[in-house]
């Protein structure tokens with residue numbers, strides 16, 4: 001059990017005093033009714049509540065899926081564009097969520113963020129083989145030999161060991177779908193360049209079993225459910 005003010009504090013809604021103030025001001029609803037006692041004891045796991053009319057679910061650690069638009073940097077200290085953090089509400093920013101790997105400023109698509117450091121490691125380590133799917137628009141027509149080379153492996157300039165795509169297919173005359181289990185710096189762009197083409201536009205459509213097929217819309221986010229999280233960290237062959 002957890003007190004309501006502690007519960008709000010744990011989710012990033014401010015100091016304990018500020019959280020107690022939110023409750024006292026009638027800004028918090030639990031199970032459809034306004035809660036007025038900051039000391040109200042509740043089972044936190046999965047609890048649905050509202051703060052200032054916005055629905056929330058309690059998670060011990062946050063894992064959110066953001067549909068990243070172009071023009072945002074994943075860095076905490078962005079240089080030329082606003083940070084993706086600005087697309088998240090203050091409680092999530094207060095909790096210190098960080099991107100799980102990075103997407104370039106001009107890349108769109110599925111970005112995960114979490115305040116769980118172990119999970120970041122689990123999802124970004126190539127050892128764990130979490131596949132990420134990228135949709136590439138190329139500057140020149142895709143040649144079958146280019147697809148084959150991406151599958152066989154190409155050498156990038158920072159490592160003599162070749163990196164290969166787990167999956168690669170042409171999805172149009174100038175479009176490729178590439179599945180990677182690593183996340184090296186500019187990996188897709190560098191791999192496509194290494195086979196003599198050029199990446200004009202890049203979109204990540206899937207991370208493990210998570211996709212953007214059912215939303216959210218660009219610039220929007222949602223929590224990843226416990227079942228989705230379990231599937232993401234499930235053991236994979238290889």
Ligand code: URA
Pocket residue numbers: 102103104105107185186187188189190202
């Ligand atoms: N590979 C890239 O080159 N850029 C990204 O944003 C992601 C993967």
